[in-house]
Amino acid sequence: MFRSTGPRLTVSLFPLLLPLFFMTALARAEVPLDPHIEALISRMTSEEKAGQLTILQDEFRNTPPGVNPEFKRRQISELLADVRAGKVGALFNGQGVTLGREAQRIAIEESRLKIPLLFGADVIHGFRTVFPIPLAEAASFEPELARRTARVAAIEATAAGIHWTFAPMVDIARDQRWGRVAEGAGEDVYLGKLFAAARVRGFQGDDLRAEDSLLATPKHFAAYGAVTGGMDYNTVEISQQTLREVHFPPFQAAFAAGALTAMSAFNDINGVPASGSYWLQTQVLRGEWNFRGFVVGDYTADLELIRHGYAANGSDAARIALAAGVDMSMHSGLYISELPKLVAAGELPMAVLDQAVRRVLYVKKALGLFENPYRSLDANREANQIGLPAHRDLAREAARKSVVLLRNERNLLPLDKAAHIALIGPLGDDRKNLFGPWTLFGLDENSVTLKQGLINAGVTRLSVEQGSEIETALEGGIEAAVAAAKNADVVVLALGEGERMSGEAQSRTSIEIPAPQQALAEAVAATGKPLVVLLSSGRALALKGALRDADAVVANWFLGGEAGNALADILLGTHSPSGRLPVSFPFESGQQPYFYNHRSTGRPVVPGETTEFKTQYREARNAALYSFGHGLTYTTFTYGEVTLSAPSLPWDGGLQVSARITNTGARDGEEVVQLYIRDRVASITRPVR
Numbered sequence: 001m002f003r004s005t006g007p008r009l010t011v012s013l014f015p016l017l018l019p020l021f022f023m024t025a026l027a028r029a030e031v032p033l034d035p036h037i038e039a040l041i042s043r044m045t046s047e048e049k050a051g052q053l054t055i056l057q058d059e060f061r062n063t064p065p066g067v068n069p070e071f072k073r074r075q076i077s078e079l080l081a082d083v084r085a086g087k088v089g090a091l092f093n094g095q096g097v098t099l100g101r102e103a104q105r106i107a108i109e110e111s112r113l114k115i116p117l118l119f120g121a122d123v124i125h126g127f128r129t130v131f132p133i134p135l136a137e138a139a140s141f142e143p144e145l146a147r148r149t150a151r152v153a154a155i156e157a158t159a160a161g162i163h164w165t166f167a168p169m170v171d172i173a174r175d176q177r178w179g180r181v182a183e184g185a186g187e188d189v190y191l192g193k194l195f196a197a198a199r200v201r202g203f204q205g206d207d208l209r210a211e212d213s214l215l216a217t218p219k220h221f222a223a224y225g226a227v228t229g230g231m232d233y234n235t236v237e238i239s240q241q242t243l244r245e246v247h248f249p250p251f252q253a254a255f256a257a258g259a260l261t262a263m264s265a266f267n268d269i270n271g272v273p274a275s276g277s278y279w280l281q282t283q284v285l286r287g288e289w290n291f292r293g294f295v296v297g298d299y300t301a302d303l304e305l306i307r308h309g310y311a312a313n314g315s316d317a318a319r320i321a322l323a324a325g326v327d328m329s330m331h332s333g334l335y336i337s338e339l340p341k342l343v344a345a346g347e348l349p350m351a352v353l354d355q356a357v358r359r360v361l362y363v364k365k366a367l368g369l370f371e372n373p374y375r376s377l378d379a380n381r382e383a384n385q386i387g388l389p390a391h392r393d394l395a396r397e398a399a400r401k402s403v404v405l406l407r408n409e410r411n412l413l414p415l416d417k418a419a420h421i422a423l424i425g426p427l428g429d430d431r432k433n434l435f436g437p438w439t440l441f442g443l444d445e446n447s448v449t450l451k452q453g454l455i456n457a458g459v460t461r462l463s464v465e466q467g468s469e470i471e472t473a474l475e476g477g478i479e480a481a482v483a484a485a486k487n488a489d490v491v492v493l494a495l496g497e498g499e500r501m502s503g504e505a506q507s508r509t510s511i512e513i514p515a516p517q518q519a520l521a522e523a524v525a526a527t528g529k530p531l532v533v534l535l536s537s538g539r540a541l542a543l544k545g546a547l548r549d550a551d552a553v554v555a556n557w558f559l560g561g562e563a564g565n566a567l568a569d570i571l572l573g574t575h576s577p578s579g580r581l582p583v584s585f586p587f588e589s590g591q592q593p594y595f596y597n598h599r600s601t602g603r604p605v606v607p608g609e610t611t612e613f614k615t616q617y618r619e620a621r622n623a624a625l626y627s628f629g630h631g632l633t634y635t636t637f638t639y640g641e642v643t644l645s646a647p648s649l650p651w652d653g654g655l656q657v658s659a660r661i662t663n664t665g666a667r668d669g670e671e672v673v674q675l676y677i678r679d680r681v682a683s684i685t686r687p688v689r
């Protein structure tokens with residue numbers, strides 16, 4: 001009922017309300033007025049303005065396939081004609097300097113107003129050098145590592161003619177069914193904030209105008225990680241409290257670190273699509289947080305307002321999205337087709353268009369593009385700064401630090417390199433699933449498989465059996481694997497999700513390992529040989545049977561191009577593992593959403609008390625098998641007495657906690673010291689940790 005009257009009301013009142021909206025928006029933080037930009041705006045037609053607010057796929061430089069839903073591909077000549085006519089201001093997901101220069105030349109020599117193009121791309125975890133997926137890197141608990149890998153990604157991407165990355169994804173992910181857990185820093189807000197800021201600093205560097213500075217885009221604003229049932233694109237029902245405590249802070253941290261763009265989310269929030277929400281994209285973002293950049297809508301998110309049932313048609317959708325504060329339209333072409341008509345019909349004040357253009361031009365200017373339109377389009381840099389050995393070294397270090405040792409009974413790990421190792425499983429000698437989701441520009445042939453890594457590290461007695469495909473059985477696979485296991489001293493079982501089982505649109509109902517691989521694990525475990533399980537995944541998993549009970553269990557996510565070498569470093573003990581879980585591994589899939597920092601209930605399970613009539617499922621404890629923060633290593637640490645700088649923590653102040661940590665084991669190691677607090681009595685109940 002509400003929906004059927006809503007849009008009509010909006011349409012009729014809209015022209016009256018908009019100037020009002022606009023005036024309030026102006027009273028909020030905005031980009032500073034710049035005479036050059038103002039002069040440009042005064043000369044622009046509304047088509048040229050809409051062009052600056054449009055980003056299209058870079059067919060000229062050949063966008064990689066399979067990244068986004070199939071959409072009508074444009075002819076190259078058509079695209080270049082649009083550049084010439086000023087009908088497009090930015091291109092995305094292409095790369096390469098020669099063609100990039102040519103497109104830029106057309107924009108600044110052949111278009112009327114000579115406004116430079118902005119080249120964007122999904123540079124999510126590395127460019128040619130592929131680093132671990134963001135979730136894996138978060139397991140390092142070392143934001144500085146993420147800053148360094150983002151810096152190298154920026155150096156390489158800008159050397160290949162890209163100015164702007166659609167990263168970092170800073171969505172908090174508390175439901176492991178959601179496939180995009182892989183792209184963020186996991187379930188914890190504090191860790192999420194630290195990684196968000198570190199990645200922005202890494203991408204952008206100290207000076208946005210520098211050749212190697214890559215403009216960052218925290219995404220997806222907002223609450224995309226809270227989709228109902230963990231199903232991608234689904235609706236979000238959420239309280240203000242949870243939005244502001246959980247989902248907003250990583251964005252705020254990213255903006256505080258200097259991010260000048262944001263991407264609006266696909267999902268709705270309490271009935272209003274995020275990409276059509278004036279409250280979100282203007283009142284919160286600019287009004288409350290003083291954000292001074294521009295917002296790009298996620299891929300066709302403006303057009304999708306129609307299917308949400310929030311806009312009647314394309315014209316309505318474009319008007320709602322722009323007025324909400326979504327300054328740039330990605331790929332739908334709606335702004336270019338609709339905004340000029342809306343302005344001409346008096347349904348959209350020119351001032352609203354101007355303000356969005358002002359923001360986009362401000363960011364182009366901040367990148368130095370007006371003075372130096374060929375920045376980041378240098379053939380010399382392209383030839384000399386991509387895929388360098390130092391970048392690979394960093395990929396190996398990052399991969400090593402991303403590995404989490406979950407279990408290590410009787411210190412089975414590290415392995416003796418002289419042992420006869422049976423390397424079993426679909427991911428033991430596999431190159432296709434090393435990178436993980438959202439790798440657009442990495443080259444497979446540069447990556448190191450686990451088998452190769454072990455050989456590189458000097459393992460000579462190695463038998464390799466695939467045993468199973470990722471999601472289907474392999475004929476005779478189990479028999480061959482069991483035979484190999486029987487002949488070996490120890491089994492390393494490398495299995496898990498394929499790289500296309502997480503990422504966008506890869507939500508799962510069950511977060512277990514696919515059945516054929518589970519069967520392989522059971523058969524191999526039944527040989528009784530010492531068993532090390534290596535788990536690839538883009539999310540937390542629910543481990544069962546042999547996978548849960550193996551002597552050693554390692555979470556290795558998707559580690560990128562140096563995966564094999566890094567895993568060999570850990571398995572053979574050249575380095576001790578130091579990663580910690582950024583997401584909790586539950587007992588059962590059905591516990592989702594499970595996260596460690598939930599609130600208490602009136603009937604929590606308390607040790608020593610009855611468990612009847614308490615907060616838990618019949619089949620599983622209300623706990624994780626491995627909680628957030630868990631991770632083992634090869635040495636031992638003792639903690640000295642904890643001292644506090646003051647007896648109590650003031651509500652608006654700080655407090656220092658210190659303790660002496662000693663490595664009491666026989667090996668070098670790194671310890672991630674973690675401190676959790678709880679506010680035990682509050683007017684709004686607080687998390688248990």
Ligand code: BGC
Nearest residue numbers: 067068122166219298299504
């Ligand atoms: C994703 C974004 C991505 C965009 C461009 C969308 O489907 O949600 O994260 O940046 O595509 O590839």
